Amino acid sequence: MSQVRVLVGTRKGAFILTADAQRNRWEVSGPHFAGWEIYHVNGSPVNPNRLYASQNTGWFGQMLQRSDDGGQTWEAVGNEFKYEGVPGTHKWYDGTQHPWEFKRVWHLEPSLTDPDTVYAGAEDAALFKTVDGGRTWQEMPGLRGVKGDLWQPGAGGMCVHTIVLDPKNQDRLFVAISAAGVFRTDDSGKTWKPVNQGLKSPWELPDPAAEVGHCVHRIALHPSDPNTLFMQKHWDVMRSDNAGDSWSEVSGDLPSDFGFPIQVHAHEPQTVYVVPIKSDSEHFPPDGKLRVYRSRSGGNDWEPLTKGLPQKDCYVNVLRDSMAVDALDPCGVYFGTTGGQVYMSAENGDFWSPIVRDLPAVLSVEVQTLQ
Amino acid sequence: MIRVTLPYHLRILANVHDEVELTIDGRATLESVLDALEARYPVLRGAIRDRFTLQRRPFVRFYACREDLSLEPPDTALPEEVVDGQEPLLIVGAMAGG
Numbered sequence: 196m197s198q199v200r201v202l203v204g205t206r207k208g209a210f211i212l213t214a215d216a217q218r219n220r221w222e223v224s225g226p227h228f229a230g231w232e233i234y235h236v237n238g239s240p241v242n243p244n245r246l247y248a249s250q251n252t253g254w255f256g257q258m259l260q261r262s263d264d265g266g267q268t269w270e271a272v273g274n275e276f277k278y279e280g281v282p283g284t285h286k287w288y289d290g291t292q293h294p295w296e297f298k299r300v301w302h303l304e305p306s307l308t309d310p311d312t313v314y315a316g317a318e319d320a321a322l323f324k325t326v327d328g329g330r331t332w333q334e335m336p337g338l339r340g341v342k343g344d345l346w347q348p349g350a351g352g353m354c355v356h357t358i359v360l361d362p363k364n365q366d367r368l369f370v371a372i373s374a375a376g377v378f379r380t381d382d383s384g385k386t387w388k389p390v391n392q393g394l395k396s397p398w399e400l401p402d403p404a405a406e407v408g409h410c411v412h413r414i415a416l417h418p419s420d421p422n423t424l425f426m427q428k429h430w431d432v433m434r435s436d437n438a439g440d441s442w443s444e445v446s447g448d449l450p451s452d453f454g455f456p457i458q459v460h461a462h463e464p465q466t467v468y469v470v471p472i473k474s475d476s477e478h479f480p481p482d483g484k485l486r487v488y489r490s491r492s493g494g495n496d497w498e499p500l501t502k503g504l505p506q507k508d509c510y511v512n513v514l515r516d517s518m519a520v521d522a523l524d525p526c527g528v529y530f531g532t533t534g535g536q537v538y539m540s541a542e543n544g545d546f547w548s549p550i551v552r553d554l555p556a557v558l559s560v561e562v563q564t565l566q
Numbered sequence: 567m568i569r570v571t572l573p574y575h576l577r578i579l580a581n582v583h584d585e586v587e588l589t590i591d592g593r594a595t596l597e598s599v600l601d602a603l604e605a606r607y608p609v610l611r612g613a614i615r616d617r618f619t620l621q622r623r624p625f626v627r628f629y630a631c632r633e634d635l636s637l638e639p640p641d642t643a644l645p646e647e648v649v650d651g652q653e654p655l656l657i658v659g660a661m662a663g664g
Contacts, residue, residue: 230574230575231575252575253624253625254573254575254623254625254626254659254660255575255576255579255613255614255623255626255659256612256613256623257612258579258609258613271579271609274611274612274617275611275612275617277617277618
């Protein structure tokens, strides 16, 4: 009998939500690490009971936690994140150069083949890797070598917030950085190149051919077709069919093409979900209506999914790491809000219901499908 | 024997329920006490002071005998009352944020 386990990171702790395959009766565990910001909790695809959590406060800094029993117990592992060599400088808000300074881990991406290997996306933007289950971390410095001096923080900081592993090519990884863009390696992280051609950011980047500096909010792919990437940019929903070498806009008929998360259906590689947000000045849904939009054609044609979601007076946001899908059939779709709700649909997004309504602001949602 | 009181979140991290008692070889200073504390509880490395520069984290403060020692040099000798265990060294999370 299948189960689903939803891993929720919030401003004040982590929560674990579990249900059977029907997904209509939920148990809630938590708060784990009460009072700490939990930017991300994620599990190993090859050993689902191996979980990693990024735990942080402004008072006491960064901790990394690991569980080997699906989140029942946790062990603090290594939290030494040291930039390789002389860290150097990057572009600051005022255009001057500013020293690289580690602040926190935004995203944890366990290897597809080894539970002890995990990638960590950090602020200030850098990629770290452990091969010993989190006890030690090493930077992959080639990433910052790609014009890192030109990267600049966005309003939320300068962070590696997205790490996507290519399931068909173990040497290929993608990362997305705010505000630098998307970068790809084809040699397991030794060298990287920016893959941002076709992105347009006229307000922030007057140079239409700028290789770096784009405020990418999230990228996603379907495992069966890893050369096709979908992107929610600061403004614009984008698509690439050549592993990021070029991008085209697929915002189509969305009511707003600003937003944070983007996700791909578990079984339909051309079915994509976004949550439009009014604007970068007003981080809430247009017209006070919380609507997920779904495209079944890989973009351009979008339909609102509203059943079960508040359609008036709703002013929450959905952050970039806060949407996920399960692998059941029909596909379950999940997202968390800054108002503390975690919504789920066990019907591909057609109908929604809250699993929980009153958590702290949700920073991240991951879903594990357990056999 | 030196008594150290940790803030709530660090007690949970270190899995201690009360004051920590440390024996310091040599001169008892903020630095030597923090060295001993981190040696016994490695999970606290980086949580009180920066791992690499050993600078106090901005929102952590040190108090003893009703005095704020936070801005004192790390090699400042601790008060006699702390050294002989009459008073604890208080490590405090500063009031800040929400």
